[in-house]
Amino acid sequence: xxxxxxxxxxxxxxxxxxxxxxxxxxxxxxxxxxxxxxxxxxxxxxxxxxxxxxxxxxxxxxxxxxxxxxxxxxxxxxxxxxxxxxxxxxxxxxxxxxxxxxxxxxxxxxxxxxxxxxxxxxxxxxxxxxxxxxxxx
Numbered sequence: 551x552x553x554x555x556x557x558x559x560x561x562x563x564x565x566x567x568x569x570x571x572x573x574x575x576x577x578x579x580x581x582x583x584x585x586x587x588x589x590x591x592x593x594x595x596x597x598x599x600x601x602x603x604x605x606x607x608x609x610x611x612x613x614x615x616x617x618x619x620x621x622x623x624x625x626x627x628x629x630x631x632x633x634x635x636x637x638x639x640x641x642x643x644x645x646x647x648x649x650x651x652x653x654x655x656x657x658x659x660x661x662x663x664x665x666x667x668x669x670x671x672x673x674x675x676x677x678x679x680x681x682x683x684x685x686x687x
Contacts, residue, residue, distance in 0.1 A: 558593060569584065571585060592626045596629040596630050598626075599627065599632060605631075607632075608657070609654065610627055610635065610655060610656065611636075611655035613661065639660075
């Protein structure tokens, strides 16, 4: 029988030999994180997802540009077993609305400029703008 491994502990073990080395950088903003701060940011962000009522198996839709914050959200959801459903923000509003009707996400995190997608179209439990908090914002 396989031993269950906690994802956070697995990442900590994987990262600890490189704790102070650069893990990821965002060229458009110049922001970068080493392994230690990246792990800290995803743990903090995963706690924020939990505080929104998201749990293992829930669908979280992301309508975001590629960014350091988006990567952190992906890893944070992974820690909690939350299903990520990314939608390309460059899709048209009709296509995005159709995707949301099919997905039925419990929550959506979107850039403010995509908030024109009215809640009555897809009625998820939560709509969160890019004001979503993580340790690097």
